[in-house]
Amino acid sequence: MRKLLTGNEAIALGAYEAGIHYAAAYPGTPSTEILENLAKYKEEIIAEWAPNEKVAVESALGASIYGARSLAAMKHVGLNVAADPFFSSGYTGVNGGLVLITADDPGLHSSQNEQDNRYYAKFGKVAMVEPSDSQEAKNMVKIAMEISEKFDTPVLMRLTTRVCHSKSLVEVGEREEVPIRPYKKNLGKYYLAPAVAKQLHVKVEERLKKLEEFSNETDLNYVEWNDKKIGIISSGIAFQYAKEVFKDKASYLKLGFTNPLPMDKIKKFAEEVETLYVVEELEPFIEEQVKAAGIDCIGKDKIPNVWELNPEIVEKSLLGKEREVIEYDKSIVVNRPPTLCAGCPHRAFFYELSKRKDTIITGDIGCYTLGGAEPLNAMDTTICMGASISAGHGMERLIDGYDDNKRVVSVIGDSTFFHSGMTSLLDVVYNKSNTITCVLDNRITAMTGHQDHPGTGYTLQGEPTKMANIAEIAKALGIEHVKTVNPLELKELKAAFDWAYSLDEPSVIISRWPCALKRLSEYDKKEFDYKPGKCEVDQEKCIGCKICVNTGCPAIYFDKEAKKSSINAAQCVGCELCMQVCPVKAISEVGE
Amino acid sequence: MAETKSILLVGVGGQGTILASRILSEGLVEAGYDVKMSEIHGMAQRGGSVSTQVRYGDEVFSPIIGRGEADVLVSFEAMEALRWLEYLKPDGKVVVNNYKIPSAPILMGKEEYPEGVIDIIKNKADTSIINAAEIAEELGNMKVMNIVLLGALVEAMNLSDIDWEKTIKNNIKEKFIDINLEAFERGKNAI
Numbered sequence: 001m002r003k004l005l006t007g008n009e010a011i012a013l014g015a016y017e018a019g020i021h022y023a024a025a026y027p028g029t030p031s032t033e034i035l036e037n038l039a040k041y042k043e044e045i046i047a048e049w050a051p052n053e054k055v056a057v058e059s060a061l062g063a064s065i066y067g068a069r070s071l072a073a074m075k076h077v078g079l080n081v082a083a084d085p086f087f088s089s090g091y092t093g094v095n096g097g098l099v100l101i102t103a104d105d106p107g108l109h110s111s112q113n114e115q116d117n118r119y120y121a122k123f124g125k126v127a128m129v130e131p132s133d134s135q136e137a138k139n140m141v142k143i144a145m146e147i148s149e150k151f152d153t154p155v156l157m158r159l160t161t162r163v164c165h166s167k168s169l170v171e172v173g174e175r176e177e178v179p180i181r182p183y184k185k186n187l188g189k190y191y192l193a194p195a196v197a198k199q200l201h202v203k204v205e206e207r208l209k210k211l212e213e214f215s216n217e218t219d220l221n222y223v224e225w226n227d228k229k230i231g232i233i234s235s236g237i238a239f240q241y242a243k244e245v246f247k248d249k250a251s252y253l254k255l256g257f258t259n260p261l262p263m264d265k266i267k268k269f270a271e272e273v274e275t276l277y278v279v280e281e282l283e284p285f286i287e288e289q290v291k292a293a294g295i296d297c298i299g300k301d302k303i304p305n306v307w308e309l310n311p312e313i314v315e316k317s318l319l320g321k322e323r324e325v326i327e328y329d330k331s332i333v334v335n336r337p338p339t340l341c342a343g344c345p346h347r348a349f350f351y352e353l354s355k356r357k358d359t360i361i362t363g364d365i366g367c368y369t370l371g372g373a374e375p376l377n378a379m380d381t382t383i384c385m386g387a388s389i390s391a392g393h394g395m396e397r398l399i400d401g402y403d404d405n406k407r408v409v410s411v412i413g414d415s416t417f418f419h420s421g422m423t424s425l426l427d428v429v430y431n432k433s434n435t436i437t438c439v440l441d442n443r444i445t446a447m448t449g450h451q452d453h454p455g456t457g458y459t460l461q462g463e464p465t466k467m468a469n470i471a472e473i474a475k476a477l478g479i480e481h482v483k484t485v486n487p488l489e490l491k492e493l494k495a496a497f498d499w500a501y502s503l504d505e506p507s508v509i510i511s512r513w514p515c516a517l518k519r520l521s522e523y524d525k526k527e528f529d530y531k532p533g534k535c536e537v538d539q540e541k542c543i544g545c546k547i548c549v550n551t552g553c554p555a556i557y558f559d560k561e562a563k564k565s566s567i568n569a570a571q572c573v574g575c576e577l578c579m580q581v582c583p584v585k586a587i588s589e590v591g592e
Numbered sequence: 593m594a595e596t597k598s599i600l601l602v603g604v605g606g607q608g609t610i611l612a613s614r615i616l617s618e619g620l621v622e623a624g625y626d627v628k629m630s631e632i633h634g635m636a637q638r639g640g641s642v643s644t645q646v647r648y649g650d651e652v653f654s655p656i657i658g659r660g661e662a663d664v665l666v667s668f669e670a671m672e673a674l675r676w677l678e679y680l681k682p683d684g685k686v687v688v689n690n691y692k693i694p695s696a697p698i699l700m701g702k703e704e705y706p707e708g709v710i711d712i713i714k715n716k717a718d719t720s721i722i723n724a725a726e727i728a729e730e731l732g733n734m735k736v737m738n739i740v741l742l743g744a745l746v747e748a749m750n751l752s753d754i755d756w757e758k759t760i761k762n763n764i765k766e767k768f769i770d771i772n773l774e775a776f777e778r779g780k781n782a783i
């Protein structure tokens with residue numbers, strides 16, 4: 001049976017068929033759906049959300065050492081978080097197969113940078129595979145497990161957004177039940193004391209030589225002969241773009257196994273063709289090595305190393321062809337930026353916070369990053385997960401030291417707090433800065449599409465579990481001043497800010513209300529007095545001051561002609577934020 | 593044999609473009625084509641501009657459509673059609689929903705919804721205008737707008753031979769099947 005699957009769905013299916021036993025991840029676009037799809041196989045696979053990628057990789061490594069086939073998945077920046085265990089796993093090697101998935105995001109569809117994680121495989125001296133479509137993604141999980149076990153190496157599987165999120169046809173197979181390998185205590189392998197690691201480094205180098213032999217032999221790296229005037233070396237989605245442009249007017253060396261590279265195969269291929277192109281997305285990972293081996297090729301001097309590649313760019317860069325497109329004045333099209341949803345609790349929070357003078361707001365990664373955009377403009381920095389609190393701490397130390405009267409407010413989400421905010425908060429306490437940390441607890445990992453986390457009370461596979469309590473964690477970390485507020489009550493929020501600004505010690509404000517799109521859990525129903533409704537503007541009373549409009553709620557529309565605002569009933573969820581800000585009480589709740 | 597065809601579906605986050613593309617792709621698979629579909633989630637979903645891309649033929653390589661390459665551009669919202677028009681082949685077709693959703697800068701009164709968008713498109717390309725919102729309203733559920741447009745697309749691409757009823761049934765909750773099948777028919781006849 002053939003099915004149309006995304007790369008992520010195909011990987012989950014491939015992992016299932018490959019008989020894996022354990023998988024862990026922290027959600028991150030574009031990798032999130034891998035674990036969501038694996039979670040369905042409750043009988044066969046233990047699938048978990050970890051609080052961050054480092055924990056996910058460490059757990060998967062532990063499961064592998066025990067003898068299980070294991071997998072950890074993350075978005076590209078997640079591998080930075082997990083870099084520490086990743087490099088160590090290169091030394092320990094595995095027992096049961098271990099596949100680590102990194103989903104890069106060329107084009108920054110949903111990320112803070114555009115790094116090319118293929119370099120990690122080379123840096124960590126581990127095997128790497130790169131699928132070009134869903135069928136390959138599925139097949140490669142299984143092959144990667146075998147490579148991992150055969151060569152005693154973790155295998156890095158490098159995907160990109162287009163492979164993760166595009167659908168193509170996949171042949172569905174059966175699960176192969178793979179027994180858990182016996183575990184034997186082995187200090188010379190798993191105990192990375194300096195003396196042991198020193199010996200292991202030698203083994204890692206030997207392994208690389210064997211892996212290179214394999215790379216030259218494996219069918220994952222194959223040649224497709226056509227016209228020999230042009231030869232193209234390519235991998236991943238870039239291979240599809242090259243084929244789209246050149247079809248059978250060029251010969252291809254398609255690389256599915258990309259670390260170490262099959263240098264012999266590359267040399268032979270290069271000798272046979274007249275002009276050699278390397279077509280790859282982002283960095284010249286292949287090209288640099290090909291050139292270092294003394295082989296002439298054309299790559300990044302023509303193809304850009306920024307942003308996502310596509311067939312048009314390949315065609316234009318290598319063949320100089322311009323496409324014929326319809327000409328028109330595009331400037332009249334108004335931008336459509338993403339916004340915080342109608343009824344989003346973050347909007348109320350940022351609306352109130354943005355009124356504060358002399359405040360630096362350090363932000364973080366999540367839906368609430370949008371609080372930095374118009375009209376709220378309530379953010380100064382966004383760096384990476386967890387950095388809001390530590391960057392805020394660094395600033396506040398300087399402010400304290402140089403007697404400035406500014407204050408720093410660090411803003412972080414609930415899932416992000418568990419991810420890497422906790423250690424930063426401990427730093428605040430330990431190094432004594434009086435930052436104000438605000439945990440925007442909307443009860444779910446909202447940005448990536450509503451995944452559970454230690455604070456929701458449920459595991460990935462739907463089991464009820466102990467619910468982590470952010471207030472108690474903050475206290476346990478040494479914060480003495482902790483307050484929990486409902487952000488949709490602006491007065492309460494303002495009072496909390498007044499209170500925090502008046503303190504000479506660090507404080508934590510937990511702004512707690514479920515995401516407007518969240519399906520409420522049993523816990524939520526008990527905790528939150530939630531009543532959906534609608535608000536309406538009395539056109540008579542409205543004075544057109546635009547204050548409600550400036551909350552940025554997408555349900556509120558300002559009619560320039562009439563100079564009045566109105567509310568779109570289809571979108572409004574009745575959060576009453578606009579009601580609270582209207583100076584003339586023109587807005588009221590209607591209906592149920 | 594069948595050369596690769598490219599369909600670009602664009603709209604605003606929350607309009608159901610992804611569901612429509614999924615049904616479209618599954619129907620094409622059933623009909624025996626090689627199919628690739630690409631969608632991007634993440635930030636864009638929160639009220640932003642979204643696109644899904646479907647390509648089918650004997651053998652499809654790239655899952656994405658470049659500028660000047662789409663055979664059909666189906667826009668679930670009027671202004672979005674203009675945003676993506678450069679992706680249409682100069683001799684391609686536009687199926688546009690005559691329905692406006694103001695974006696954030698427009699809601700805030702900072703910019704105006706552009707005037708005469710549909711006229712501009714009509715002057716540049718072979719265009720079918722569909723009043724999908726009216727049809728959906730008549731049927732009693734605004735949400736089926738996406739299936740009305742799917743029906744129009746199927747007609748515009750001469751894909752009526754495929755068993756769409758089956759794929760719609762596979763993808764829609766039991767109690768909404770009838771209204772969606774009707775929406776699909778109305779869309780087909782609207783073109």
Ligand code: SF4
Nearest residue numbers: 542543545546548582
């Ligand atoms: S805040 Fe009140 S008075 Fe001002 S524009 Fe909005 S509804 Fe009208």
Ligand code: SF4
Nearest residue numbers: 343553572575576578
């Ligand atoms: S009550 Fe006001 S702020 Fe809240 S969703 Fe409705 S229109 Fe938006």
